Amino acid sequence: MSPAFDTLLVANRGEIACRVMRTARRMGLRTVAVYSDADVDARHVREADEAVRIGPAAAQSSYLDIHAVIAAAQRTGAGAVHPGYGFLSENGDFVAALAEAGITFVGPPASAIAAMGDKSAAKARMFDAGVPLVPGYHDADQDDALLEREAEHIGYPVLLKASAGGGGKGMRVVEFAEAFQAALDGCRRESRAAFGDDRMLIEKYLTQPRHVEVQVFCDTQGQGVYLFERDCSVQRRHQKVLEEAPAPGMTESLRREMGEAAVRAAREIGYVGAGTVEFLLDADGSFYFMEMNTRLQVEHPVTEMITGQDLVEWQLRVAMGEPLPLAQEDLSISGHSFEARLYAEDPAQDFLPATGTLQRFALDLDGAGLAATQVRLDSGVASGDRVSMHYDPMLAKLIVHGDDRQQALATLNRALAALDIQGVTTNRDFLQRLATHPAFAAAELDTRFIEHHHGDLFAPRHYSAEDYATAALVSLHQLGREQQSHSPWDRHDGFRLNSDNTIRIALSDPTRQDDDDALVTVEGRQSAPGEAWQLRVGDTTLAGSLHPIEGDAVAVTLDGHRRRLQARLVDGGEIVMVDPKRETRLFWRRLDAIDHGRQEAESTLTAPMHGTVVTLLVAPGERVEKGMALMVMEAMKMEHTLTAPADGQVESFHFQAGDTVGQGDVLLEFAAVEDSGE
Incomplete structure (x- = not known):
């Protein structure tokens, strides 16, 4: 079938705009991006065939400006607009305006958006369609006293939700009757500010439900399918954090029952395109309709991974008038995502x-x-x-x-x-x-997973001797890489004639600056280049070595225990180490040697570590002698005095007392002078 349009405008930004354009180009379509002043050089702009500015940074004056988006489509000859998610993706007025301009909207009709946009009306329609509902109040009478009586009838805890809402706005859990009025007032304020509508609905709050949603798809020929389910229970403030598909513990009969209910919900409102029907799944296997998102969801890729289908391509083909690519019996699940x-x-x-x-x-x-x-x-x-x-x-x-x-x-x-x-x-x-x-x-x-496990998830981290020894090996490896000369007289890595190579590294946890135990010193001794280091951390001594693998991957061996991790040094003297269990961030600096060789050859003095300027000891324009103290820095609860690398004059300071500086930052301009010999 010949495409109904050959140019697609993506009325969004960020990863979804890039995602849609990649699929559209693969299908042979030209792509158009829109951008605000804040996104002039954004990735979605760089990747598009064409891009049109639609306004200033504020979303209300750019990405949410219906007339500006339609003007951009007309200017570039775009025959269709994909809304992504967020912004105008569930705006019925936008869909109607596109239709009036003769431009295809890649999504459902305005009537379907309106049907699900009002949550109270949507609940009523779902009841008529035989879709299970959470016990609650969804009627038009919004008298405060009536709402409070309904909450009492439903039984606490209850969930107050903005009737026109979404994204967690205008939504609060009320645990007992005394808190109801304050929660209602707060929800109304949030709802008015976000949606211009303060109507509320009330639902029974299930104490340990799972958030399980079903991906549905409908075409213009009246066919509808479900592409199975996703579990989105791990949330904070009603915003999803981790999603997976298929939902754990799902039986085939429950999957079919939920899927068929989701398709009934879509057909009830004449749906076309990709949509998501969200359910609460109780511990006893009961499920209840929560809402329908009349757009593509952020988490749609997990469905793509287990089905092998490109849902954006399905969207575009349905928008072109084609039938669904597959029937229900042709869809299956492969693996987990x-x-x-x-x-x-x-x-x-x-x-x-x-x-x-x-x-x-x-x-x-x-x-x-x-x-x-x-x-x-x-x-x-x-x-x-x-x-x-x-x-x-x-x-x-x-x-x-x-x-x-x-x-x-x-x-x-x-x-x-x-x-x-x-x-x-x-x-x-x-x-x-x-x-x-x-x-x-x-x-x-x-859905309260993060709340239940808050103590574990936000517990302060305490590092072991092995953690500090690993960080020391990363810094010692960096010192070795910086060593350019093979002459022992040019070495600054702890070399001693007829003695072990010894370096002391200070390590500090940036999240525990008020903890005296947060500063740890590691002493490393090495008998000869290339041999293992003997690392002393407090009373613990470990034999260690580090070998680069590829990219930032390294192999660290401590007392015969070898493990692989990602390790890198970033600006400001910070070590970042990441393995499949956790991320470790530590500031480091060398305690026993500061290399001023480079500073002597330049007219600047640079910070040897990340820290804070404590005081300036001389004034701009002052003549100083080599070795004279110029300023004091504090790092890891220790003060360090920086001295003049040569006789000269301080031209200017770049930082003042109290300023934070990063390792390598230029601290001051310094003009060296030749010794007159007098």
Whole structure:
């Protein structure tokens, strides 16, 4: 069949825009990106055949501007628009405006979006379609006293939800009657701010439910199928963190029952395209309709991995008027898949979004011994990209596949360790803690998983002597790489004539700066280059060696125990070590030697370690002699005095007392002078 359109505009950004454009190009379509001022150099813009600016950074004035998006489509001759997810993907007015402009919307009709957009009305329609519902109140009367009486009738705890809501906004759990009114007021405020609508519905709050959703697909010929289920129970603030398919413990009869209920829900509203019907699955096997997302879901790749189908291609073909590629009996499940959402955020700071420049962003599959068929990284960023404050902080999705759940989980942990991310704080370590938690490994899942295991997931980390010895080996290896000269007179790595090579390394956990035990000294002794190091950490002595493998992968051997991990040094004197169980970050510096050779040849003085400027000991313009103290830095609770590398004059300081500096930062401008000989 000839395509109904040959140019596709993607009205979104980030990883979903890149994902859609890759599939569209494979199908022979031209791709058009739209971008705001904050995304001028974004990856989705770079990868598109064409790109059109649609407004300033604020989403309301760019990605949510219906007229600007349609104007971009008309300007480039795009015959269809794919909305991705978020932004305009579930906006019925947008769908209607596209239809009026003669442009195909890759998604359901506006009537289907409207039917599921009002959660109270959707519940009523699902009841008529025979889809099981959670006990609750969904009617139009919104009197506060009536709502409180309904909550009492349902029985606490109850869940208050914005009728027009989504994404966890306007949603609160109420544990007892005394808290109801305050929770209702808060939900109404959030709902008005987010959706311009403060109508609420009430549902019985199931104490240990699982969040299981079913992927459905319908075409314009009236055919509908389900592509099985996903378990999305691991959430924080009603936002999904880890997803998997198929759902653990699912029987064939329950899978069929849920799948058929999901297709009935879609047909009830005349659905077309990809959609997700979300259910709560109780411990007794009962399931209840929660809502339907009338778009492609963030977690759709796990369904693709277990079915071998490209759901974006299915979307485009259905939008072209083609029938569904496969019937229900042709679909089957192969293996198991996980998806981890990688966010620019700091879990230790209540998941506050993080910004900055991604100095490095890569996945070292070879170093981790993984194949491309096992791992997929859907990303909207690349090394050098800026992560701004304007949009959702999700950077990428890491998706893995295995023959069974155990194998897929092991692959997920190896793939998380193989991610090389520098410059921006992410939730990678938190994802590792989740994925390696015994309860998660045992598939003991419910929607309050993170809450139940908060103590384990956020426990402060205490490192062993082996951890510190491993970090010391990484820093010693780096010192060896920096050694360029073979002359013993030029060496700065601890060489001593007729004596062991001895170096002392200070290591500090950046998350425990107020803990006196956070600073650890490792003494390394080496009889001859290439031989094993004798590493003393407190009262423990270990024989250790490090050998590079590929990329950032290294093999570390301590007392005969060899293990493989990813290890790298980043700006500011930080060591990052990642294995399939966890991420370790430690600051390091050498205690027994500072190399000023390079500084003597330059007109600058650079910071030998990451730290804080304590005080400046001289003033700009002052003449100093070689060895004279210029400034004091503090690192790892220890002060270090930096001295003049030669006779000269201090031109200017780049930092002041209290400033934080990174290893290698230029601290001051220094003009050396020749000795007059007088």
